Amino acid sequence: MKNFDLEKRRLVLSGVAIVVIIVYVIRLFALQIASDDYRQRADSNAFLKKIEFPSRGIITDRNGKILVYNQPAYDIMVVMNEQKDRIDTLEFCKALNITKEYYVKRMQEIKDRNKNPGYSRFTQQLFISQLSDKEFSAFQEKLYRFPGFYIQRRSIRQYQEPIAGHVLGDVAEVNKADVEKDQYYQPGDYIGKMGVEREYEKQLRGQKGVQILLRDARGRIKGRYQDGEFDQKPQPGKNIQLGLDADLQALGERLMEGKLGAVVAIEPKTGQILAMISSPTFDPRDMIGKMRGKNQSEMTLDPAKPLLNRAIMGQYPPGSTFKTSQAVTYYTEGIINDSTRYPCPHGFSFKGLHVGCHGHASPISLVPSLSTSCNAYYCWGLYYMLSNRKKYKTLDEAMNRWRDYMKSMGFGYQLGIDLPGEKRGLIPNAEFYNNAFGTWNPLSVISISIGQGEVNLTPLQIANLGATIANRGYYYTPHVVQSIEGEALDKKFTERHQTMGSQLSYEKVIAGMESSVRGGTCAHAVHPGYTLAGKTGTAQNRGKDHSVFMGFAPVDTPKIAIAVYVENGGFGAVFGVPIGSLMIEQYINGKLTEADARKAEGIQKRHISYPFKRPLSHADSLRLDSIKRVNQIKDSLRLEKQKQMMEETKLQKEQQAKKDAEEKDKNKQPLNEPAIRVDEEVKIKSEKDKKNKDDTEGGKKEENTSKPKSD
Secondary structure: OOOHHHHHHHHHHHHHHHHHHHHHHHHHHHHHHHOOHHHHHHHHHHEEEEEEOOOOOOEEOOOOOEEEEEEEEEEEEEOHHHHOOOOOHHHHHHHHOOOHHHHHHHHHHHHOOOOOOOOOOOOOEEEEEEEOHHHHHHHHOOHHHOOOEEEEEEEEEEEOOOOOHHHHOOEEEOOHHHHHHOOOOOOOOEEEOOHHHHHOHHHHHOEOEEEEEEEOOOOOEEEEHHHHOOOEOOEOOOOEEEOOOHHHHHHHHHHOOOOOEEEEEEOOOOOEEEEEEEEOOOOHHHHOOOOHHHHHHHHHHOOOOOOOOHHHHOOEOOHHHHHHHHHHHHHHHOOOOOOOOEOOOOEEEEOOEEEEOOOOOOOEOHHHHHHHOOHHHHHHHHHHHHHOOOOOOOHHHHHHHHHHHHHHOOOOOOOOOOOOOOOOOEOOOHHHHHHHHOOOOHHHHHHHHHOOOOOEEOHHHHHHHHHHHHOOOEEEOOEOEEEEOOEOOOHHHOOEEEOOOOHHHHHHHHHHHHHHHHHOOOHHHOEOOEOOEEEEEEEOOOOOOEEEEEEEEOOOOOOEEEEEEEOOOOOOOOOHHHHHHHHHHHHHHOOOOHHHHHHHHHHHHOOOOOOOOOOOOHHHHHHHHHHHHHHHHHHHHHHHHHHHHHHHHHHHHHHHHHHHHHHHOOOOOOOOOOOOOOOOOOOHHHHHOHHHHHHHOOOOOOOOOOOOOOO
16 A cells, blocks of 8 residues: 555655755856855955056146145055954054054954955955065065065155145045945045046046965965966056146245135136136145145134135125226116216115215216226116116016026025035025015115125136126136046036126227226336236225235236135235236236335235134134135124115105195105216015005105116
């Protein structure tokens, strides 16, 4: 009789055995064929893959002068699997002039996968970097005593001159985020951290090479595997030429010594940066070698913030340099023309609001208004533009039209320079004021017409304004790199950006800037060798005003446009004009006259006292910057709102008095008639309410012959 239970049991056991065998085969396939873990470990035992680092690309200025080059350095590498318990620790520490505590700590850091994600006991790990030639020679003699340790040759950056630290940037060891972001890097590698070194890292770094060495069972090197047939040679990084002029850069840094601020010079026809100074600056040579960490920490705590590139990160009120953009806008829009004249009784005064101005001829037209830097002219221009209901249906539309002009000139957004960290500045629009005020009118925002209030620009944007005027209405995206070896420059740097301003309006502005140099606020910038157009600015500040200058030369064939911004420097003619004119002379003539060289030395020695009381941490600096910016906006909006409330109260009284007077005598003229014809102020909320609109716009004003023409 057949035993079916036994038969079933045999089938079950057979099935289990087959499943086990299949799983085992699959696992063997996965380990030995699909996965290369075991192969890598076997290879690690038989081979040593020695990385060969490429030389980093050289950086030169526009004239071929070397700014950054490479210097040989040596790293100590360790293979943990070979080193384990096989060396005299005290002797090793003595050879490298380090303590045993450092040795133990470093070994623990290497094995910590959180700090060293690419750790493997079979591959080389960085133990200590950047040995000097002397340290390398002393250690190399004793290297045979320390199995598992190897010397790896690499190059480190060297800087020819102590200039352009913010532009050139620096190179430092990769961090965990760098390794995770790009598989090219391994712990111990170096990467660009700031400036050109960071922005053009992929072009500068090159491609690593590898040398495969054969080892015996005891780990001793027996030679190159198959005579180096499978070795890969490193490919050096690409050389980069900057548009920077090293001599001009050096002069700018000397002139800005002892001052906070920035200088930016641009070649108008290409958009190349000729000089970019942020003061205080730093010596890029302090950011290499073993002292880099200490030096960087000290500069981070410095309240003057030398690591901050104020040229692209500083956001300042542009002051009167901004009037050139307003002139272009008003003229192109038909708000003003050649015959338009506005009164200036020491400022703009209307409906209780007064914006002061220095004494000059009045009424005044466009060209002399730029020459004398008249505040009233541009306040009236903005008032007429925002109040013009024939041209713009609403206040919002007029405000946004103004914003569109500013945007086309490169304000309010990043220009796109090839350096990390650029800020955008601030150009307000209708939505901004609707959210801030709720109800507002042209007088509420009148200060933006003279580069104050909520308007903020970077020194780069002010310099680009000068380049745009020099080109009569267009600009190229500013960039520091002129060419890359074997590679075309990004197309965005060769595309022309046309503004909304007409060419004729720019010609009028240039005439005003020329007049300013001949006998206006820029009179000290005049030079007999070439024609120069300039505009000063005195930007209001909580403390002493900022000194600003923007200009270009020669007028007919512009070679350089420049912006100078000196924090707390006072009037634009105090620091802005002399620094700007000296740098223009240096670039156009290639040198300064003896008299101007002495003048440059004098400016270099004129330092400004800043009230820094204690060192600040980096976090404190960022926090205070944020608080300062918020407070400035809050203060501006609060003051404007208070003015608005006072104006509304006064307007109500005037309207009531006017109605009472009209009842007595219909032919009697209203009180407080302004010197020129102006439209009744318009409130954005009242435009949405027809009844309020009728109340606020009641009555016609007497026309004046100085009324500007409009479409």
